[in-house]
Amino acid sequence: MSDLLVLSRSDLRALMRFDDYVDAVAEAFRLLARGGCQSPTPTEIPAQHGTFHIKAGALPRGAGYVAVKINGNFPLNKARHGLPTIQGAVYLADASNGRALALLDSAEITLQRTGAATAVAARYLARKDATTATICGCGEQGRIQLTALLHVCNLRTAFAWDEDAEAARAFARRMSAETGIEIQAVDDLGEATRASDAIVTCTTAREPFLRIEHVRPGTFVAAIGADNPAKSELKPELMANATVVVDVLEQASFMGDLHHAIAAGAMTAGDVHAELGALVTGDKAGRREPEEITIFDSTGTGIQDVAAASRAYELARDRGVGRACALG
Numbered sequence: 001m002s003d004l005l006v007l008s009r010s011d012l013r014a015l016m017r018f019d020d021y022v023d024a025v026a027e028a029f030r031l032l033a034r035g036g037c038q039s040p041t042p043t044e045i046p047a048q049h050g051t052f053h054i055k056a057g058a059l060p061r062g063a064g065y066v067a068v069k070i071n072g073n074f075p076l077n078k079a080r081h082g083l084p085t086i087q088g089a090v091y092l093a094d095a096s097n098g099r100a101l102a103l104l105d106s107a108e109i110t111l112q113r114t115g116a117a118t119a120v121a122a123r124y125l126a127r128k129d130a131t132t133a134t135i136c137g138c139g140e141q142g143r144i145q146l147t148a149l150l151h152v153c154n155l156r157t158a159f160a161w162d163e164d165a166e167a168a169r170a171f172a173r174r175m176s177a178e179t180g181i182e183i184q185a186v187d188d189l190g191e192a193t194r195a196s197d198a199i200v201t202c203t204t205a206r207e208p209f210l211r212i213e214h215v216r217p218g219t220f221v222a223a224i225g226a227d228n229p230a231k232s233e234l235k236p237e238l239m240a241n242a243t244v245v246v247d248v249l250e251q252a253s254f255m256g257d258l259h260h261a262i263a264a265g266a267m268t269a270g271d272v273h274a275e276l277g278a279l280v281t282g283d284k285a286g287r288r289e290p291e292e293i294t295i296f297d298s299t300g301t302g303i304q305d306v307a308a309a310s311r312a313y314e315l316a317r318d319r320g321v322g323r324a325c326a327l328g
Contacts, residue, residue: 002099003324007312009105011322012112015315018147021116021308026280028059028307029120032248033277036060039248039303042255044228050074052088053228057302059310064095067306069106075204086110090309100327102313106305109312113304115144117247117276118200118222121296122152124279124286125245126220130197131156136189136210136233137203137225138162138171145200145224146175158183159192163203190214201225201233208260212238217291227300229255234295236266242293243273245286247301256299 007015031037038058045052056068071088078085088106093099130153135142138160149155160175160183162168168185176183186192193199193214201210202224210233215221221242225233239261246252253259253269261267274284276296287294316322 003326004100005102005313005316005322006325007102007104007316007322009108011316012105012108012312015319015321016112016308016312018112018115018151020311020315021112022119022151024307024311025113025116025304026120027061028303029247029277030280031060032303033275033281033283037303039251039301041251042302047072047074049076049080051228055300055302055305057304057306058095059303059306060095061310065101065306065310066093066095067091067302067309069109069302069305071106071110090305092306092309092313102309102316102322103325104309104312109305109308110300111140111144113308114141114224114298114300115148116308117298117304118145118224118296119148119151120280121222121245121276121298122149122198122220125243125294125296126153126198127218127287127290130154130220132158132196133198133200134159134161134189134192134196135171136161136199136201138164138167139202141202141224142171142200143175145202145222146179149198149200150179150181153198155181157181159196160185161187161189161192193219198222203233204231205233206230208232208235208257210238211235212241215293217293219293220287221293221295222298223257223295224298226255226257226259226297229259232257232260236261236264238293239295240266240271242295243288244271244295244297245274245276245279246272246297247276247299249275251301252297252299256297258297
């Protein structure tokens with residue numbers, strides 16, 4: 001049996017640029033639309049102070065890859081133990097023979113591949129002249145989501161909003177210095193979003209807070225936070241009055257903001273404009289009208305994980321990065 005390659009978070013940061021994640025995720029959604037990927041339904045295991053989320057995917061690139069990711073999500077970790085909220089690993093295997101290939105830090109993979117999906121969606125759904133954005137939720141995911149918008153849009157200004165006002169101020173200071181654009185922390189969410197061409201919601205909210213009156217015509221909204229059935233960020237009325245694109249329709253129907261819009265009777269699954277892969281292949285149009293509100297309902301998929309993990313593994317293998325570990 002060949003050695004398993006172990007890749008730490010620092011290994012991944014040295015190996016992968018954001019461009020690499022975007023290219024890998026775009027290709028995965030293209031293959032999914034063409035019927036070449038498998039994206040099984042995610043599952044979760046409740047624990048006393050958190051939850052373990054399990055996602056898997058198969059990618060037919062080269063000989064083929066399968067990945068299984070398990071993330072522990074423990075919101076009280078920082079306060080109670082000084083540990084990250086999310087910890088876990090991605091197991092990568094050769095789909096042609098079952099050989100174990102790599103074990104990768106999942107926090108970095110999850111962070112970057114989530115931002116990459118927003119960048120892919122923004123290519124097709126954001127206005128080309130978008131210059132102002134609001135980031136709702138100012139943790140690490142907020143940082144990568146701003147990076148994703150900057151990857152596609154020529155942003156000049158941004159607003160930062162968080163239930164923790166100090167977190168928004170710290171985010172604005174840090175990201176202004178990193179990006180060189182003007183970022184202002186705000187207390188009034190609606191005032192910021194109504195002045196924005198793009199909005200990202202990446203919070204842990206369980207009650208929707210972004211309303212239709214908060215969003216002006218022509219805005220692109222990336223809804224990131226609803227990655228399990230209990231979470232929700234967008235009001236059903238907003239969803240119903242927008243062009244909605246999802247990552248995977250079956251998954252978004254039971255765990256995304258789409259799920260809550262369906263439960264409220266505001267939408268059906270048939271009202272969804274497209275899956276993201278159909279935009280990548282050109283089978284469906286992206287933004288069609290300047291005044292259209294477009295929403296990307298991102299629930300996070302196993303195909304994003306296997307795409308990012310396999311790309312990182314190939315780079316590490318070719319460059320001699322990581323630590324080999326014998327399993328047998």
